[in-house]
Amino acid sequence: MQQQINISQRDLSGETLISLQNIKKSYGSKEVLRGINLEIKKGDRIGVIGTNGAGKSTLSEVISGIRKPSSGNLDVAKNTLVGIQFQQSKYPVGITVYDLIKYYLEVYHIEIRKSELDDLMMKYQIIEFKNRAVEKLSGGQQQRVNILLSLIHNPDLVIFDEISTGLDIEVRQEIFDFIEENVIQKNKSLMLVTHNMNEIEEMCNKFIYVDNGVIVEEGMVADIVAKYGSVQNYT
Numbered sequence: 001m002q003q004q005i006n007i008s009q010r011d012l013s014g015e016t017l018i019s020l021q022n023i024k025k026s027y028g029s030k031e032v033l034r035g036i037n038l039e040i041k042k043g044d045r046i047g048v049i050g051t052n053g054a055g056k057s058t059l060s061e062v063i064s065g066i067r068k069p070s071s072g073n074l075d076v077a078k079n080t081l082v083g084i085q086f087q088q089s090k091y092p093v094g095i096t097v098y099d100l101i102k103y104y105l106e107v108y109h110i111e112i113r114k115s116e117l118d119d120l121m122m123k124y125q126i127i128e129f130k131n132r133a134v135e136k137l138s139g140g141q142q143q144r145v146n147i148l149l150s151l152i153h154n155p156d157l158v159i160f161d162e163i164s165t166g167l168d169i170e171v172r173q174e175i176f177d178f179i180e181e182n183v184i185q186k187n188k189s190l191m192l193v194t195h196n197m198n199e200i201e202e203m204c205n206k207f208i209y210v211d212n213g214v215i216v217e218e219g220m221v222a223d224i225v226a227k228y229g230s231v232q233n234y235t
């Protein structure tokens, strides 16, 4: 049977950036998303919780537009820019950090002064290895590059998938401060896929709990904290 997929960029009502209705995604015969309904509004910071294999990364990839759903409706408000930091990234062999960043700047037509770019690379603590090939970096160094690239075009919605993997405490704090300043304080939207409940409490105002390809619970982080003392106690 032919499944119906509708993906459209259009004017959405109010503050809605992205709307998913009955989104399903299968890999072969395996149905990984089984009917997701979700509305992402301007300023929403949604923590995505769930067990391994629940479908969280697949959902992130569908929302970012990089993976096509098998069926359902995906509406994106006109001119919405999305950024995504993947859990695992592979770049062309031999390309340097600096050339990769310059490539992203060109693709998004972003004009930035050399001094600004140096400041940014300093903040992410990647300046010292900017001329090294990306595949030669450590996991944490690559993660810093991935996070920088997910935010470089100043997206309306940014999706982080296990953002803290490989980051030491000091770099993590720098990056979280940058996100606070450039995403949270600017009332932009974010989705944070994580197994770390403290991160959800720190960065998110909403949460969804994904189990076996469906959202089984959703609500406000403040309500969870009021009821259970912390998000940690809720899960």
Ligand SMILES: Nc1ncnc2c1ncn2[C@@H]1O[C@H](COP(=O)(O)OP(=O)(O)OP(=O)(O)O)[C@@H](O)[C@H]1O
Residues within 6 Å of the ligand: 027, 032, 050, 051, 052, 053, 054, 055, 056, 057, 058, 059
């Ligand atoms: N490209 C793919 N081809 C086939 N199966 C896939 C593919 N990507 C993911 N899967 C399968 O889909 C299911 C959901 O995977 P997904 O990565 O979306 O879950 P997740 O909730 O993000 O898991 P985790 O917490 O372990 O990262 C898993 O069983 C996974 O093996």
